[in-house]
Amino acid sequence: MGDPLSITASIVAVLQLTGTVVTYLNDVKEASKDRNQILLEISNTRGLLLSLKDLAERPSFDHTWDTALSKLAIPNGPLGQFKSALDQLARKMAPVTRTRTVGRALCWPFQKREVEETLQTIERLKSLIMLGLQRDYTRLSESIHEDLRDVARGVNDLQSRAAADQRMKLIAWLSPLNFWPKQADVFSKRLERTGEWLLECGEFKTWLNGTGQTLWCHGIPGVGKTILASMVIDLLQHTFKPEEAGVAFIYCDYKSGRQHTSINFISSLVQQLVQRQSEVSQSVKDFYAKAMSRHTRPTLVDYSNLLHLEIGRLPKTFIVVDALDEYVEKDGSRSILLQQFRLLRHKVNLLVTSRHASVAEGDFEVDATLRIRANDEDIERYLRFQIHHNRNLATCVQKFPELEDDMVTSISTSAHGMFLIARLHIDSLLAKRNRRALLFALKNLPTEISSTYDEAMQRIENQDEGDRELAVQVLAWISHAVRPLTVRELQHALAVQPGDLDMDEDDLVYAETLVAVCAGLVSVDQQSGTVRFVHYTTEQYFERRRRELFSTWRLGRRVKYTNSPAVQRCKLLRTSSSSRL
Numbered sequence: 195m196g197d198p199l200s201i202t203a204s205i206v207a208v209l210q211l212t213g214t215v216v217t218y219l220n221d222v223k224e225a226s227k228d229r230n231q232i233l234l235e236i237s238n239t240r241g242l243l244l245s246l247k248d249l250a251e252r253p254s255f256d257h258t259w260d261t262a263l264s265k266l267a268i269p270n271g272p273l274g275q276f277k278s279a280l281d282q283l284a285r286k287m288a289p290v291t292r293t294r295t296v297g298r299a300l301c302w303p304f305q306k307r308e309v310e311e312t313l314q315t316i317e318r319l320k321s322l323i324m325l326g327l328q329r330d331y332t333r334l335s336e337s338i339h340e341d342l343r344d345v346a347r348g349v350n351d352l353q354s355r356a357a358a359d360q361r362m363k364l365i366a367w368l369s370p371l372n373f374w375p376k377q378a379d380v381f382s383k384r385l386e387r388t389g390e391w392l393l394e395c396g397e398f399k400t401w402l403n404g405t406g407q408t409l410w411c412h413g414i415p416g417v418g419k420t421i422l423a424s425m426v427i428d429l430l431q432h433t434f435k436p437e438e439a440g441v442a443f444i445y446c447d448y449k450s451g452r453q454h455t456s457i458n459f460i461s462s463l464v465q466q467l468v469q470r471q472s473e474v475s476q477s478v479k480d481f482y483a484k485a486m487s488r489h490t491r492p493t494l495v496d497y498s499n500l501l502h503l504e505i506g507r508l509p510k511t512f513i514v515v516d517a518l519d520e521y522v523e524k525d526g527s528r529s530i531l532l533q534q535f536r537l538l539r540h541k542v543n544l545l546v547t548s549r550h551a552s553v554a555e556g557d558f559e560v561d562a563t564l565r566i567r568a569n570d571e572d573i574e575r576y577l578r579f580q581i582h583h584n585r586n587l588a589t590c591v592q593k594f595p596e597l598e599d600d601m602v603t604s605i606s607t608s609a610h611g612m613f614l615i616a617r618l619h620i621d622s623l624l625a626k627r628n629r630r631a632l633l634f635a636l637k638n639l640p641t642e643i644s645s646t647y648d649e650a651m652q653r654i655e656n657q658d659e660g661d662r663e664l665a666v667q668v669l670a671w672i673s674h675a676v677r678p679l680t681v682r683e684l685q686h687a688l689a690v691q692p693g694d695l696d697m698d699e700d701d702l703v704y705a706e707t708l709v710a711v712c713a714g715l716v717s718v719d720q721q722s723g724t725v726r727f728v729h730y731t732t733e734q735y736f737e738r739r740r741r742e743l744f745s746t747w748r749l750g751r752r753v754k755y756t757n758s759p760a761v762q763r764c765k766l767l768r769t770s771s772s773s774r775l
Contacts, residue, residue: 202247202251204273205243205246205247205273206247207277208243208273208276208277208280209240209243209244209247211277211280211281211284212236212239212240212243212280213240214280214284215236215280215283215284216233216236216237216240218283218284219232219233219236220233231313232283232312232313232316235313235316235317236280236316239276239316275315276315276316279312279315279316282312283312361474364468364474364478364479364482365465365468365469365474367482368461368462368464368465368468368478368482369458369461369462369464369465370453370458370461371453371454371458371459371461371462371465372462373443373444373445373462373466375719375722376445376719376722377424377427377428377443377445379719379720379722380420380421380423380424380445381421381424381425381427381428382720383421384421384424384425385572385575385576385579387575388421388569388572388575388576389418389421389422389425389569389572391569391571391572392422392425392426392564392566393425393429395564397409397562397563397564398564400561400562401543401545401561401562402543404543404561405510405543406539406540406541406542406543407543407544407561407562408539408543408544408545408546408559408560408561408562409543409544409545409546409560409561409562409563409564410545410546410548410560410562410563410564411423411545411546411547411548411563411564411565411566412547412548412549412550412563412564412565412566413547413549413565413566413567414549414611414612415549415612415614415643415729415730415731416612416613416614416615416643416729416731417566417567417568417611417612417613417614418566418568418572418613418614419516419517419547419548419566420445420516420517420547421613422547422566423443423445423514423516423545423547424516426514426545427441427443427514430512430514434510434512436470436471436472437471437509438509438510439508439509439510439511439512440466440467440470440471440504440505440508440510440511440512441466441470441511441512442462442463442466442467442470442511442512442513442514443466443513443514443515443516444459444462444463444513444514444515444516445516445517446515446516446517446518446519446520446521447517447520448520448522448730448733452677454521455527456494456527456530456531456534457493457494457497459531460494460497460498460501460531460534461492461497463501463513464478464497464500464501464504467501467504467505467508467511468504475503475504475507477500477503477504478500478504481496481500494530498534498537501534501538502537502538502541505538505541505542506541510543511541511542511543512542512543512544512545513535513538513542513543513544513545514544514545514546515535515544515545515546515547516546516547517547517548517730518546518547518548519548519549519550520730536559539559547566567611568609568611568612568613568616570606570611572613573605573606573609573611573613573616574602574606576613576616576617577601577602577605577606577616577620578598578602580620581598581601581602581620584624586624586625586626586627587601587623587624587626590626590628590629590632593629594629597629597632600633600636601620601623601632601636604636604637604639605619605620605636605639608639608640608641610641612643614643614728614729614731615641615643615646617714617728618646618647618649618650618714618715619639619646621650621713621714622635622639622649622650622653622713622714623635623636625653643731643735644735647715647731647732647735650713650714650715651713651743653713654666654711654712654713657711661711662711664688664703664707664708664711665711665712665713666743666744667688668684668688668708668711668712668716668725669712669715669716669736669743669744670743670744671684671687671688672684672716672725672726672727673727673733673736673737673740673744674740674744678719678722678724678725678726679724679725680722680723680724680725681705681708681718681723681724681725682723684708684725685702685703685705685708686702688702688703688708689701689702689703705718705725708725709725714728715727715728715732716728
């Protein structure tokens with residue numbers, strides 16, 4: 195049996211806490227429904243608690259009550275749970291109360307879910323106290339037993355949620371980079387059944403099945419190296435279970451230099467390996483705790499050491515690096531990254547893509563190199579898909595079936611194994627309205643990438659004045675920006691007119707229009723929402739011809755007086771790019 199004095203002390207402690215919470219609740223300036231309901235329920239429960247206290251304090255204490263009172267006061271029992279709920283209420287309200295100025299009322303600090311959980315706790319206690327007062331010991335025991343099971347499940351759920359939240363927080367902290375949106379966007383552009391030749395070649399199979407293998411895939415611009423890299427990443431993710439192999443990847447980008455640093459790349463590899471595992475290793479937890487205690491970010495050496503530890507925990511690790519040549523050599527950054535890969539030489543399977551195999555020469559030891567060239571069958575499959583999914587071209591080939599083979603043959607021949615040229619050529623045919631126009635265009639397809647861009651610019655020039663002017667502005671903004679612009683930023687920048695102080699949604703050009711007027715030279719990354727040139731070589735083309743093409747375009751004049759947040763961000767870009775205007 196329980197000690198009446200200790201039971202009374204427990205009840206008194208809860209009563210005192212209810213008084214404190216009631217005081218806080220009365221201070222709330224907004225008499226909301228939630229606040230009133232909690233206040234009413236606590237007041238009602240306080241009355242029941244006073245009845246229990248009176249029974250426990252009677253000199254002629256009836257030991258038949260002892261069973262009921264003892265059950266209510268057991269550890270983690272009804273009284274303990276109610277006290278915990280009151281403690282949470284008091285803690286959340288007390289800090290605001292202490293800091294508020296004299297005469298100012300307290301604002302309601304609780305969300306709907308918290309209110310519902312508190313009311314459920316109060317209602318459970320009321321029901322159990324009533325059973326105790328009625329001396330229904332059997333039902334009281336059953337209810338408390340079930341209640342304790344619910345509490346245990348609730349604690350486990352809370353602990354699981356807390357652990358998941360902590361895991362997400364730790365993973366997000368590890369690196370500022372996130373290549374998953376890029377992977378999703380690139381892989382979504384792959385046409386089914388294309389690129390399979392890579393998976394069947396001997397060099398790739400040796401790399402996939404071996405250990406400590408390095409495969410360097412090189413090819414001229416526009417052959418589809420990035421699409422192939424995304425296909426390899428997807429294959430690895432779905433072929434190997436997390437406990438069988440680690441998988442991590444990097445997408446280098448010519449316009450993401452500020453964040454694309456050696457330390458961020460290495461930290462991203464660590465992050466991806468941790469993210470793929472079901473549990474965070476103790477090494478990572480200690481790494482995080484140490485950094486938090488010192489209030490500093492880890493160094494490159496710290497991340498490198500942790501990367502080696504995480505790789506050592508796995509049977510096998512694959513790392514894919516796309517477009518290493520687009521990682522601009524600045525202050526020796528690329529050399530530092532290559533040095534990190536050299537340290538991993540026999541511990542990981544590394545696949546790198548770049549324009550030239552010479553990127554690796556003298557800096558890196560590779561097991562095999564593979565020249566990437568767009569497969570003729572892949573180009574043909576892509577072209578036939580585009581023909582049948584464009585209304586104008588599909589209509590033409592229905593009337594003149596031989597046109598389909600003519601288009602496929604002419605474009606494939608002029609593309610010279612470059613997907614990019616094939617794509618731009620098919621884009622140039624989309625607006626042709628008759629057989630004669632199609633045949634003329636097919637006879638005059640350029641075979642060099644620069645000439646292909648010239649032809650695209652000529653198509654822009656042939657548009658009506660409004661579309662032509664819009665296209666030039668879009669191309670100029672993208673070319674001069676020091677980082678990729680979001681669709682929103684570009685829309686706002688284009689909408690500014692002299693004398694504007696602000697703008698609304700009616701002033702913005704549709705995102706689809708921004709792309710449509712640019713003759714296939716611009717695309718929107720659906721995952722990140724940024725607008726960019728379709729390829730690195732497109733950027734280089736406009737860098738070479740910037741003064742010629744954009745001689746009358748001036749950024750500063752358009753944004754000087756505008757208060758739009760998006761345009762203000764673009765003005766900041768001008769500061770960095772003013773030397774190029």
